[in-house]
Amino acid sequence: DGGITQSPKYLFRKEGQNVTLSCEQNLNHDAMYWYRQDPGQGLRLIYYSQIVNDFQKGDIAEGYSVSREKKESFPLTVTSAQKNPTAFYLCASSMGAGGEYEQYFGPGTRLTVT
């Protein structure tokens, strides 16, 4: 089955530690995205990548980093510089980054930092 996999579903970390969230897709999509969801707020774009070895900051990139070394993988690192890291993180992908392509979402990872 084609789809987007995010693991783990729940992640717990201590404050001051970096943590990397996994996102893998087997849809052969060029573009991938990371969003953050907080209670009572819509999704906010953290980073996106239109193609391998290229990525751009979204609206709330501070305290996060990404890499795109392979087409199917777009890991997100939440660094200790991120002031409020506890949130639900969603990965998405689309065939291309242009306006005509739909974004498909993974199941999400809930990160709790204490």
Next chain:
Amino acid sequence: GNSVTQMEGPVTLSEEAFLTINCTYTATGYPSLFWYVQYPGEGLQLLLKATKADDKGSNKGFEATYRKETTSFHLEKGSVQVSDSAVYFCALRYRTGTASKLTFGTGTRLQVTL
């Protein structure tokens, strides 16, 4: 700028009741409009879309019409079921450079009871 405003939730309805969830938008240019649904603990699923004015998107009994004159994209369903209980997000897609981005509303939680 681009933004989406949704009605506050939660919305609580009895099964078979009529549903309306209001969504209005502000955008430069001519965005595409979407409704996404999020079931508990899951990622987002595309429910329906409309890409130009007067288009009607429909899926699973849900409908929404792209109204340019009122900058609205209200979600409706004639008879809701308990299984429709979820959070519904209105979103617009706009172009920026070579990429397109999604801007989401804050989401509206729907609770359907027997």
